[in-house]
Amino acid sequence: MSRAGLTWQQILASLTTNPAERFGFATRFGRIAKGLDADIVVLSADPAQDVAAFSNVAFTIRQGKILFGKP
Numbered sequence: 001m002s003r004a005g006l007t008w009q010q011i012l013a014s015l016t017t018n019p020a021e022r023f024g025f026a027t028r029f030g031r032i033a034k035g036l037d038a039d040i041v042v043l044s045a046d047p048a049q050d051v052a053a054f055s056n057v058a059f060t061i062r063q064g065k066i067l068f069g070k071p
Contacts, residue, residue: 002051011051042069 001011020030028037040061045053059069 008047008051008054011054012047015054 001014002008006014017026017030020026020028030036032038032040040059041057042059042061043053044056044058047053057068060067
């Protein structure tokens with residue numbers, strides 16, 4: 001996506017808010033906010049510095065439990 005000219009913010013939106021909006025779930029999913037359902041993906045590095053960080057997931061958390069990664 002970055003090779004196609006997208007910024008890291010646009011890539012992030014393509015993974016989060018854009019699908020939630022497209023499929024009509026923006027009132028419940030797609031961002032972190034009080035009252036919304038959310039899975040959290042913690043990256044090992046900052047995608048603003050290198051977009052390859054999107055492929056280096058440290059943890060995935062769903063309903064307060066770590067599904068992937070170790071604390």
